[in-house]
């Protein structure tokens with residue numbers, strides 16, 4: 165799948181599990197789900213040939229900035245958590261996240277960063293840096309791996325083993341990608357609006 169589909173499904177999955185938490189947890193869900201949904205593709209170098217990777221990263225930065233501004237406006241607590249926990253674990257988490265992203269950028273596409281080992285390592289970094297993001301980041305990351313497994317081009321889920329896992333059902337680009345992206349964004353927006361009390365289920 166392409167980056168916008170990964171962001172959409174990552175956010176939708178994260179906002180879905182936020183339904184069981186507080187309204188304030190929606191901020192962490194939006195940030196954690198969108199970052200978790202796309203970080204595995206840090207093994208693609210943004211370039212003219214890979215505009216999608218650049219656009220995806222800009223979208224996630226934009227989403228994170230808007231979510232953190234909303235956090236400040238609504239006192240949702242995420243920024244307060246970061247300020248209150250400023251210290252060695254937070255800095256170690258950020259450093260580990262940066263090292264993993266840098267290392268992932270120097271591996272083959274769909275190898276290390278698309279494995280359970282990398283998912284566990286990234287989750288450890290997020291836990292150290294900002295624990296409230298962890299469940300949402302993890303579900304976003306898992307959604308990325310699940311979507312890529314559907315693809316005809318497999319992923320090295322059990323890296324360092326090189327065996328590729330693939331269901332071979334669709335290509336990364338095309339109709340399936342568009343349908344998943346639209347469904348993901350629609351689900352994310354509806355679930356968010358429902359949790360925020362902007363819409364109500366009519367029974």
Ligand SMILES: [Zn+2]
Pocket residue numbers: 204205274278308312
């Ligand atoms: Zn991927």
